[in-house]
Amino acid sequence: MAFELQQQLKLTQQLVMTPQLQMAIKLLQLNRLELIDAIQQELEENPTLEEAPNVDTDESTSDQSELKSDDGDSIKEVTIEEKVRDDIDWSNYMDEYNSSGKSHYEGEKKDTPSFENFIATETSLSEHLLWQLRMMPLSDLQRKIAGLIIGNLNSDGYLKVSADSIGTTLEISKDEVENFLLVIQKELDPAGVCARDLKETLLIQAEHLGFGGDVVIGIISNQMKHVENKNFKAIAKELSISVSDAVSAAKIIKGFDPKPGRKFSETPPQYITPDIFLYKIENEFVIMLNDDGMPKLSLNYYYKEALRRRGKFTGEAKAYIEEKTRSAAWLIKSIQQRQKTIYKVMESILKFQRNFFEKGVECLEPLILRDIAQDIEMHESTISRVTNSKYVHTPQGVFELKYFFNSSINRIDGGASSSVTVQEKIRQIIKNEDPRKPYSDDKISTLLGKDNLIIARRTVAKYREAMKFLPSNKRKQF
Numbered sequence: 001m002a003f004e005l006q007q008q009l010k011l012t013q014q015l016v017m018t019p020q021l022q023m024a025i026k027l028l029q030l031n032r033l034e035l036i037d038a039i040q041q042e043l044e045e046n047p048t049l050e051e052a053p054n055v056d057t058d059e060s061t062s063d064q065s066e067l068k069s070d071d072g073d074s075i076k077e078v079t080i081e082e083k084v085r086d087d088i089d090w091s092n093y094m095d096e097y098n099s100s101g102k103s104h105y106e107g108e109k110k111d112t113p114s115f116e117n118f119i120a121t122e123t124s125l126s127e128h129l130l131w132q133l134r135m136m137p138l139s140d141l142q143r144k145i146a147g148l149i150i151g152n153l154n155s156d157g158y159l160k161v162s163a164d165s166i167g168t169t170l171e172i173s174k175d176e177v178e179n180f181l182l183v184i185q186k187e188l189d190p191a192g193v194c195a196r197d198l199k200e201t202l203l204i205q206a207e208h209l210g211f212g213g214d215v216v217i218g219i220i221s222n223q224m225k226h227v228e229n230k231n232f233k234a235i236a237k238e239l240s241i242s243v244s245d246a247v248s249a250a251k252i253i254k255g256f257d258p259k260p261g262r263k264f265s266e267t268p269p270q271y272i273t274p275d276i277f278l279y280k281i282e283n284e285f286v287i288m289l290n291d292d293g294m295p296k297l298s299l300n301y302y303y304k305e306a307l308r309r310r311g312k313f314t315g316e317a318k319a320y321i322e323e324k325t326r327s328a329a330w331l332i333k334s335i336q337q338r339q340k341t342i343y344k345v346m347e348s349i350l351k352f353q354r355n356f357f358e359k360g361v362e363c364l365e366p367l368i369l370r371d372i373a374q375d376i377e378m379h380e381s382t383i384s385r386v387t388n389s390k391y392v393h394t395p396q397g398v399f400e401l402k403y404f405f406n407s408s409i410n411r412i413d414g415g416a417s418s419s420v421t422v423q424e425k426i427r428q429i430i431k432n433e434d435p436r437k438p439y440s441d442d443k444i445s446t447l448l449g450k451d452n453l454i455i456a457r458r459t460v461a462k463y464r465e466a467m468k469f470l471p472s473n474k475r476k477q478f
């Protein structure tokens with residue numbers, strides 16, 4: 001069997017991701033803060049890229065030695081007095097300057113606060129509990145037990161390990177751990193910390209606040225399921241009390257903190273910096289991109305001139321400078337293209353959602369990525385990258401660009417409403433309902449039907465749960 005080599009010409013099409021295209025796609029999906037970090041990193045790594053200096057338009061005025069006031073009189077430039085004063089003891093000054101020890105001023109002492117008082121620090125739950133333990137007369141064994149208990153608390157203040165595990169670690173009995181755990185639970189603040197479950201933390205708080213009667217303790221111990229369902233008649237029957245007493249006791253329990261340690265573990269708020277500002281001036285909307293803090297980039301003049309002059313760089317140095325120059329130019333062009341794309345997308349969103357920006361969420365129209373893509377003649381994936389983690393400041397508030405894209409709900413009259421608008425209507429219905437007779441999901445569906453909206457009961461339940469509203473039997477108040 002013979003083998004032979006042959007050459008064939010074949011014409012095909014394929015998508016090639018050039019470095020410039022890869023950089024443009026990468027920058028397009030970054031939010032504003034991430035973009036600034038990427039620019040700063042490129043400024044540090046690329047010597048041919050630099051931040052363009054701000055041009056001062058008032059340079060001519062800064063060079064003037066004399067200014068004129070409103071009445072025409074010339075104002076002379078302030079000069080520094082160069083005469084040496086005669087009342088200075090220069091011998092003592094030189095002795096103090098040449099001394100090897102620390103110099104200090106023995107004049108009037110002022111009660112100034114220490115530097116640490118100006119530093120804001122957040123105390124963790126373990127630090128707060130250990131600080132309290134230091135003021136308690138404890139033995140060495142008790143301090144070891146307390147250290148293991150506090151070290152095994154979760155962010156809500158609950159003990160994550162059993163007393164057997166702690167006893168095994170310290171080679172002591174379970175009863176010793178249990179007895180000292182009771183002491184910690186009663187003495188330490190916040191009340192209810194170091195509990196092992198919800199029931200235990202509620203019992204500790206009830207005893208700490210002086211609600212150790214039979215009613216509150218009985219409800220926490222055995223009737224919490226009825227409290228959850230607001231079945232106060234069953235609670236009254238089980239404890240042989242009136243319904244009003246059961247409601248009062250449930251209100252007391254409602255005031256307890258189910259997560260006593262969470263106030264020490266709250267994460268700091270993350271503030272949103274809008275990428276776009278939308279202003280309404282008279283009857284027109286104006287779109288402005290947020291360039292505050294964004295470095296203005298340019299190519300380094302020295303390297304540009306060096307590449308123009310042949311022979312300045314040769315070999316590897318020339319290849320390195322050319323590569324970095326191309327990378328810097330691509331970055332500048334990609335940033336410009338990114339800003340133009342964001343502007344075009346926001347301009348298209350304004351076209352479709354103008355009623356929302358003028359009147360509010362009740363007028364939000366159904367919109368999908370394909371609508372914007374067809375309007376500005378771009379691919380849907382590009383629109384998705386632009387709207388991801390980008391925020392716009394509008395007369396109605398600050399919103400993520402993805403907020404304006406939502407599914408449609410059919411209306412009885414043949415039109416369509418956005419799902420966000422329907423959720424807002426459900427929110428208003430629940431907000432304005434009688435708390436003693438809350439609406440069921442089926443009733444809300446009927447009320448929406450009167451507003452020409454075709455909504456099934458299960459869809460109402462889905463939207464209600466998404467907005468974190470309880471069912472009607474748990475929203476009922478007595």
